[in-house]
Amino acid sequence: MYRCVIMDNSGFVVLHPDFLYATESDEYLFSKVHITVKEPRIAQSLIEKRLMIQQHCLDFENVDERHFWVVRCRYSWNCC
Numbered sequence: 001m002y003r004c005v006i007m008d009n010s011g012f013v014v015l016h017p018d019f020l021y022a023t024e025s026d027e028y029l030f031s032k033v034h035i036t037v038k039e040p041r042i043a044q045s046l047i048e049k050r051l052m053i054q055q056h057c058l059d060f061e062n063v064d065e066r067h068f069w070v071v072r073c074r075y076s077w078n079c080c
Helices: 017-021 024-030 040-048
Strands: 013-015 052-059 064-071
Touching: 040 052
Parallel strands: none
Antiparallel strands: 052 064
16 A cells, blocks of 8 residues: 655655544644654655665754754755
């Protein structure tokens, strides 16, 4: 079975089949959901193929190292 999932260039899910049946009270469940949480197998495949790469940065205010994801695309008019 295939699923259509749309995500932004940071890996946050923009559209997912589950979103189609959500009510307004479910909205908080779907705001800022990352692909690693919503579809871990898809995320793992993207990581293995180096299409999603973890980057690091420093949070100077809290003196902490943070990480974030960058999604690289191959076949898009909007590739980096």
